[in-house]
Amino acid sequence: MSPVHPLDEATTARAVIDGNGTLIHWNEGARRLLGYSPEEVEGRPAADLLAPGTTTPLPGTGGDRRDGVLALRHRDGRVLSVWLLAHPRKDTGGWLVLTPVEGLEPRTPDDPLARAFLAQAPCAMAVYDERLRLYGLNDAMSEVIGIPEERIRGLKVSEIGSGESGERLEREMAEVLASGRSRDVETYARAGGEERAHHWLARIAPLTDTHGRVIGVCVAAHDTTEQNRARERLQLVNEASVRIGTTLDVTRTAQELADVCVPALADFVSVDLLDPPENGAEYSVGPPAAPVTLRRAAHRSVSAGNPEAVLEPGDVDVYPASSPQADSLVVGRPLVAPNANGTLAKWLSWDGPRGQHVREYGVHATMSVPVRARGRTLGVVVLSRFRRPDPFTADDVLLAEEVTARAAVCIDNARRFSRERQTALALQRSLLPQSLPRTAALEAASRYLPAARAGVGGDWFDVIPLSGMRVAMVVGDVIGNGIQASATMGRLRTAVRTLADIDLAPDELLTHLDDLVVRLSAEAGAEGITGEVGATCVYAVYDPVSRRCTLASAGHPPPVVLPPDGPPRQIDVPPGPALGMGGLPFESAELDLPEGTVLALYTDGLLESRDRDVEAGLRLFCRALQESSRSLEGAAHAILQALLPSGGAPDDVALLLARTQGLAPSDVSTWAIPADPALVAPIRKQVADQLEVWGLTAATFTAELVVSELVTNAIRYGEPPIRLRLIHDTETLICEVSDSSHTAPHLRRAKTFDEGGRGLLLVAQLTQRWGSRHTPEGKTIWAELSLLGEE
Numbered sequence: 001m002s003p004v005h006p007l008d009e010a011t012t013a014r015a016v017i018d019g020n021g022t023l024i025h026w027n028e029g030a031r032r033l034l035g036y037s038p039e040e041v042e043g044r045p046a047a048d049l050l051a052p053g054t055t056t057p058l059p060g061t062g063g064d065r066r067d068g069v070l071a072l073r074h075r076d077g078r079v080l081s082v083w084l085l086a087h088p089r090k091d092t093g094g095w096l097v098l099t100p101v102e103g104l105e106p107r108t109p110d111d112p113l114a115r116a117f118l119a120q121a122p123c124a125m126a127v128y129d130e131r132l133r134l135y136g137l138n139d140a141m142s143e144v145i146g147i148p149e150e151r152i153r154g155l156k157v158s159e160i161g162s163g164e165s166g167e168r169l170e171r172e173m174a175e176v177l178a179s180g181r182s183r184d185v186e187t188y189a190r191a192g193g194e195e196r197a198h199h200w201l202a203r204i205a206p207l208t209d210t211h212g213r214v215i216g217v218c219v220a221a222h223d224t225t226e227q228n229r230a231r232e233r234l235q236l237v238n239e240a241s242v243r244i245g246t247t248l249d250v251t252r253t254a255q256e257l258a259d260v261c262v263p264a265l266a267d268f269v270s271v272d273l274l275d276p277p278e279n280g281a282e283y284s285v286g287p288p289a290a291p292v293t294l295r296r297a298a299h300r301s302v303s304a305g306n307p308e309a310v311l312e313p314g315d316v317d318v319y320p321a322s323s324p325q326a327d328s329l330v331v332g333r334p335l336v337a338p339n340a341n342g343t344l345a346k347w348l349s350w351d352g353p354r355g356q357h358v359r360e361y362g363v364h365a366t367m368s369v370p371v372r373a374r375g376r377t378l379g380v381v382v383l384s385r386f387r388r389p390d391p392f393t394a395d396d397v398l399l400a401e402e403v404t405a406r407a408a409v410c411i412d413n414a415r416r417f418s419r420e421r422q423t424a425l426a427l428q429r430s431l432l433p434q435s436l437p438r439t440a441a442l443e444a445a446s447r448y449l450p451a452a453r454a455g456v457g458g459d460w461f462d463v464i465p466l467s468g469m470r471v472a473m474v475v476g477d478v479i480g481n482g483i484q485a486s487a488t489m490g491r492l493r494t495a496v497r498t499l500a501d502i503d504l505a506p507d508e509l510l511t512h513l514d515d516l517v518v519r520l521s522a523e524a525g526a527e528g529i530t531g532e533v534g535a536t537c538v539y540a541v542y543d544p545v546s547r548r549c550t551l552a553s554a555g556h557p558p559p560v561v562l563p564p565d566g567p568p569r570q571i572d573v574p575p576g577p578a579l580g581m582g583g584l585p586f587e588s589a590e591l592d593l594p595e596g597t598v599l600a601l602y603t604d605g606l607l608e609s610r611d612r613d614v615e616a617g618l619r620l621f622c623r624a625l626q627e628s629s630r631s632l633e634g635a636a637h638a639i640l641q642a643l644l645p646s647g648g649a650p651d652d653v654a655l656l657l658a659r660t661q662g663l664a665p666s667d668v669s670t671w672a673i674p675a676d677p678a679l680v681a682p683i684r685k686q687v688a689d690q691l692e693v694w695g696l697t698a699a700t701f702t703a704e705l706v707v708s709e710l711v712t713n714a715i716r717y718g719e720p721p722i723r724l725r726l727i728h729d730t731e732t733l734i735c736e737v738s739d740s741s742h743t744a745p746h747l748r749r750a751k752t753f754d755e756g757g758r759g760l761l762l763v764a765q766l767t768q769r770w771g772s773r774h775t776p777e778g779k780t781i782w783a784e785l786s787l788l789g790e791e
Contacts, residue, residue, distance in 0.1 A: 035075030
């Protein structure tokens with residue numbers, strides 16, 4: 001039990017009851033109330049003090065506290081109805097029971113404490129009669145209004161304080177007077193003699209007479225300016241965490257910082273950043289030295305059009321010592337100007353345009369806050385006030401630091417992302433074909449667009465010339481993004497080219513590529529890189545002689561084909577598993593492509609969108625392709641315009657368009673070769689005659705030597721049937737010899753006295769390239785002769 005002053009002991013009756021219901025303490029106030037001395041009651045059951053027939057315990061009124069009226073026995077035999085308040089005792093498990101002995105008498109009208117109660121209360125209060133005219137107010141309210149009571153008694157609120165806030169408060173008071181229900185009103189108003197407006201919470205309550213009739217209202221005003229500012233600061237910090245850093249774009253993040261601070265903290269805010277170091281290096285640790293070169297990243301003003309800005313976003317300026325920007329960056333903490341050293345005046349006298357702006361718009365206070373993240377200085381934020389009359393306070397500085405610190409991390413994240421994105425994009429563009437090869441088999445156009453916001457992915461495309469005037473087309477998409485995806489894309493593109501050089505069928509090529517992806521995934525796991533390597537791919541081979549296309553897919557979207565005389569449609573290709581699954585077979589599809597057919601290969605980023613499903617995207621794709629297919633470059637542009645949003649693609653996009661071209665039958669000659677070495681000479685004569693028909697007599701000598709060597713090797717080492725085929729266009733003459741043997745030829749070094757072994761070496765020296773490919777029937781040895789040099 002808390003100690004009680006001896007002189008105060010008799011004013012309150014106190015008794016302590018233990019957990020068994022026994023009285024263990026009885027004070028002087030209890031003796032005055034019931035007449036028992038402590039010796040008479042201590043140690044006895046407390047129930048003995050109840051009047052006969054009283055058994056009802058005290059009801060609970062909140063928490064563990066109890067209170068109520070009980071009938072108690074006085075020592076002289078009287079029964080007293082006493083209001084009791086009981087508190088639980090945690091130490092004894094009992095109760096402390098008490099009631100006031102004094103202070104129950106009614107107050108007299110001339111009680112000085114009663115008179116001072118209203119007048120001197122620290123809460124500003126005023127009473128208005130039923131006409132809403134001032135009846136009286138206390139000292140605190142008189143100080144708030146700034147006018148003595150005797151001068152304004154009888155006036156309405158709207159007459160005491162003119163303006164919208166006074167009229168609004170009067171309307172609310174009329175509502176309370178009419179309804180008899182209290183209400184709270186928040187308003188801004190200036191206290192008497194002050195220039196700054198305060199935030200007030202006005203609590204309006206009805207006043208009633210003894211019959212319950214409303215005869216006036218009481219207004220209690222509470223200055224909640226500081227609480228409101230704290231709430232606004234908390235709201236601003238919360239808003240900053242939500243609004244700043246919505247994208248991984250440095251400029252956009254800087255603009256979000258400026259937008260959050262205006263008008264909550266300042267009337268004009270500028271964000272200036274240091275240019276990133278060259279070659280992707282990190283910013284130096286520690287503050288920069290003055291003068292400091294900064295680039296304007298963003299600004300925001302309460303005035304439309306940002307007329308206070310001296311620079312435009314993207315402009316560069318040099319800030320010397322004594323400027324707020326340089327000084328705050330050098331010391332590494334916020335600075336508020338003007339200050340005792342007068343540095344703002346020095347700087348403005350040096351910078352004429354800024355000095356003119358400060359005088360023109362009435363800028364009276366600035367605050368410079370360094371933008372720092374991870375120990376590195378990124379730039380500076382300058383907050384200026386010209387419309388708000390109040391200067392920056394210490395709380396404003398702390399709030400600006402908090403918001404800027406949050407924004408600095410977002411800006412640094414965006415900067416790091418931009419740097420990695422540029423690196424990955426440069427790597428990816430270096431790995432993609434810089435131009436598509438010109439071939440007699442097809443005309444091609446391509447597009448590659450990196451994702452607008454996400455990291456650069458691993459989409460790629462390629463056009464690969466093959467033997468026999470054939471050409472391979474490939475489009476692939478590596479799962480994931482960033483440098484790792486770009487590097488994987490480069491390895492896969494190189495692997496496809498290598499496998500294409502040995503003339504593998506599309507399904508076989510994807511099988512080998514799948515094995516490579518499985519190995520890459522295993523290597524990535526061994527090196528501790530999270531995530532498995534995966535990719536999708538479609539590979540197609542077009543033969544302009546037969547006008548047939550063979551293609552296979554590894555989990556990739558099917559190509560779209562536009563025939564010269566029909567609508568566009570997706571090709572029905574066996575989908576196949578994505579690369580990296582391992583052990584699953586791939587299947588090829590074969591179809592005829594008339595000359596002039598447009599074949600479109602693409603990655604899924606072109607069709608996928610949050611605003612539509614894939615089927616709708618495919619319809620837009622086919623419509624754009626059909627309407628603009630006269631020009632492949634125009635068609636590629638139209639497809640991207642139709643399918644991608646104006647802000648850029650959400651995912652990487654690769655698009656490859658190819659229009660097929662066929663070789664005329666007159667440009668191809670084929671002979672069946674008997675397996676007799678004696679007939680090689682007549683074959684050479686037939687080749688010479690055909691070249692003369694084609695007008696290629698300049699290439700006759702070389703062609704005869706190559707044909708002689710290839711045919712002789714086929715007769716000597718191959719198996720019948722043997723076939724010779726000549727194909728030509730304006731630039732190339734191709735000699736092909738096919739037989740039924742699957743044994744591949746190879747170059748060997750002939751010794752001085754060897755009679756053979758020099759044939760293929762001679763072919764390799766006379767042609768621009770040569771090789772062999774396996775066919776279902778055996779193999780084909782081919783050699784290409786350039787006609788440009790002969791001409």
